[in-house]
Amino acid sequence: MAGTPRVLRAMNDRAALELLVAHGPLTRTRIGELTGLSKPTASQLLGRLEAAGLVRTTGNVTGRPGPSAQLYEVNPAAAYVAALSVDPAGVTAVVADITGAVVGEERVAADAVVAEGAGSVTARVVVAAVDGALEKAGLGRGELHGVVIGTPGALDPRTGELRYAPHLPGWHSRSLLGELGDALGAPVVIENDVNLAALAEQYDGSAQDHDDFVLVWVDEGVGAAIVLGGTLLRGATGGAGEIGYMPLPGAPLARGGPAAAAAPDAGGGFQSLVGQPAVFGIARGLGLEPADVTEALADPGVVDEVARRLATGLAAVVAVVDPELVVLSGTVAQAGGERLRARVEEELTGLALPRPQLRISDIEGDPILTGALRTALVQARDAVFDTG
Numbered sequence: 001m002a003g004t005p006r007v008l009r010a011m012n013d014r015a016a017l018e019l020l021v022a023h024g025p026l027t028r029t030r031i032g033e034l035t036g037l038s039k040p041t042a043s044q045l046l047g048r049l050e051a052a053g054l055v056r057t058t059g060n061v062t063g064r065p066g067p068s069a070q071l072y073e074v075n076p077a078a079a080y081v082a083a084l085s086v087d088p089a090g091v092t093a094v095v096a097d098i099t100g101a102v103v104g105e106e107r108v109a110a111d112a113v114v115a116e117g118a119g120s121v122t123a124r125v126v127v128a129a130v131d132g133a134l135e136k137a138g139l140g141r142g143e144l145h146g147v148v149i150g151t152p153g154a155l156d157p158r159t160g161e162l163r164y165a166p167h168l169p170g171w172h173s174r175s176l177l178g179e180l181g182d183a184l185g186a187p188v189v190i191e192n193d194v195n196l197a198a199l200a201e202q203y204d205g206s207a208q209d210h211d212d213f214v215l216v217w218v219d220e221g222v223g224a225a226i227v228l229g230g231t232l233l234r235g236a237t238g239g240a241g242e243i244g245y246m247p248l249p250g251a252p253l254a255r256g257g258p259a260a261a262a263a264p265d266a267g268g269g270f271q272s273l274v275g276q277p278a279v280f281g282i283a284r285g286l287g288l289e290p291a292d293v294t295e296a297l298a299d300p301g302v303v304d305e306v307a308r309r310l311a312t313g314l315a316a317v318v319a320v321v322d323p324e325l326v327v328l329s330g331t332v333a334q335a336g337g338e339r340l341r342a343r344v345e346e347e348l349t350g351l352a353l354p355r356p357q358l359r360i361s362d363i364e365g366d367p368i369l370t371g372a373l374r375t376a377l378v379q380a381r382d383a384v385f386d387t388g
Contacts, residue, residue, distance in 0.1 A: 010388035012037060012045055017054060017074060017385045021099060025058050025071040046072055052387065054078050074099055079145040079384045080137070082130050082184075083372035085193065086151040088167050093129035094369055095137045095144075098384060100377055104139070106132030122170035123179040130184060144186040145384065148376040150193040150368040152221060154238030162190070164242050189375070193217075194241060195232055196371030197363075198225030201327050203374055205367070206359040210325045214317055215361075216243075218310065219330035222271040226321055244271035248312055273309040279332055282306060294335040303340055306332070310340075311347030318352040329361035 015035050020026060026034070032042035049055040056075045060068040076097035084093045090109040096102045108129040130147065134140060153165025160174045173179075180188045198215040201207040207215070211230040217223045224241035226233040233240045248270050272278060276293055282305045283289070283296040290296035297303055314326060328341060337360060345358045363370055 007388060009045075009048070010386065012041070013049060013054075013387040014385050016042075016045055016049065017381075020055065020072065020074045021381070025073040027061055027069040027071055029069060031072070048387070054384070054387075076101060079380045080139060080143050081145055081373070081376035081380050082133065082147045082186075083369055083376050084126065084129060084147070084149040085366055085368040085372065086126075086149060086168065086171070091126055091129040092366070092369065093126075093133040094373060095130070095133040095139065096373055096377070098377070098380060100373065102373075104133035104135070104137030106130075106136065108132065120170060120173060120176065120179060122173075123176060123183055126180055127183045141185050144184060145380045146376050147180070147184055147186055147188045148196075148372040148379070149180075149188065149190045150196040150372045151190060152193055152223075154192045154195075154234070154242070155190045156237045157234075158237070163237060164239055187379075189379070191372065191375065192223075192225070192238065192241075193368045194223040195225045195234075196375065197329055197361075197367040198227055198232065198327075198371070199374055200363050200367040200371035201329070201361060202227060202230075204370060205363040206327045206361055207325055210323075212323050213325035213327060214241075214321055214323045214356075215327045215329055216310075216314065216317070216333075217330040218274055218328065218332040220276050222275050222313075222330075224317060226323075228321070228323075243313065243317060244275075245269035246313060246316065248273060248316070250309075270313045274306060274313065274332065276332060278309075279306055292335075293331055297332070297336045297340065300339075303336060303343055306336065307340055307343035307347050311344050311351055314344065315348060315351035318348070318354050318356055322354045323356050325357045325359065327359050327361055329363070329367055333360055 012035060016031050019031060019034050028042050028046055032039055037045065046055060053075055055072050058071050058073045060070055076099050079098040080095055082093055082095050084091055088110065090107060092107045094102050095104040106129050108125050110125060112125060151162065151165060151171060152168060153162045156163050160177060162171050165171065177188060177190060194215065194217040197217060201215055207213045213227050215225045222244040224243045226241050246269055250273065279293055279296050279302065283299065283302050286301050288299060341358055341360050361367060
């Protein structure tokens with residue numbers, strides 16, 4: 001059945017839609033050239049997709065000899081998705097059309113007073129963020145095709161419970177995913193925030209040319225995402241890469257074990273050495289009182305100490321995973337920039353035999369939201385672009 005006309009038509013439809021997403025508006029002739037289809041077949045294809053509401057015309061090519069050629073583009077209204085980033089202070093939501101263009105954004109504080117309704121307070125805060133983004137886009141919940149939420153911690157695939165994130169009260173209910181799906185009327189996926197940041201790097205950032213890399217997130221908390229052979233490694237409980245509680249020389253043991261150490265104030269493990277609070281502690285130890293982490297890491301002494309500690313933790317990861325590339329992301333990495341990267345690279349010499357490349361993330365904006373949006377779009381396009 002793989003070669004039936006219906007299957008072949010669906011494959012050609014999908015190929016054309018992906019080309020329009022990647023290249024923007026194209027003429028019928030150009031679509032034929034890129035897909036290898038004849039002009040009549042390309043015309044039939046575009047007619048099918050236009051009738052299905054998946055493509056639309058968008059003007060003509062001008063400035064060429066002969067008749068002007070009509071341009072076609074993916075219909076932005078074919079589907080809409082929502083992407084969310086969760087932190088202890090609140091929830092940020094963006095809504096985008098099927099092309100990836102963001103059409104609405106909303107931020108709701110974790111302690112915001114939300115309207116009474118069905119579900120937990122946490123679910124109502126999430127719904128308020130999504131509804132706010134939808135309202136700014138002039139859309140309703142019924143137009144959402146899917147929702148992807150990035151949170152610290154990881155959803156245990158065996159139990160449906162969020163683990164490694166005790167600093168997110170209200171997010172540990174096993175019924176939360178179902179509550180959110182029912183309230184929003186669309187499929188909901190909850191994904192680890194650092195994993196999403198790694199996907200952003202894989203498709204749009206510093207890791208585009210690598211199938212084996214580790215993203216190390218150094219922010220209020222510390223975590224990692226491991227990509228091997230182009231595939232994200234999750235682990236049995238979804239906790240692969242939870243290096244924040246990794247015991248290291250000079251770091252107190254995390255209180256209450258791994259789960260407690262995922263909290264920024266847990267006071268133990270790798271996180272206690274290089275997270276934002278630790279950077280401020282290093283600065284104060286040198287007699288400084290920086291206003292923010294960027295100011296703290298402007299001091300060479302702070303950079304040297306953070307680099308030494310960061311290299312010690314990275315050496316453990318590199319020795320086990322042996323990646324081609326390590327990408328440093330999060331506020332500490334961004335604030336330290338190239339100076340921090342170079343010092344970490346120097347410190348790694350002699351600590352681990354593998355010598356991976358070391359880069360700073362170059363994603364603009366919030367990499368967690370970027371990764372969540374990328375994931376939501378891939379899922380939506382897989383469904384919407386399937387004309388079979």
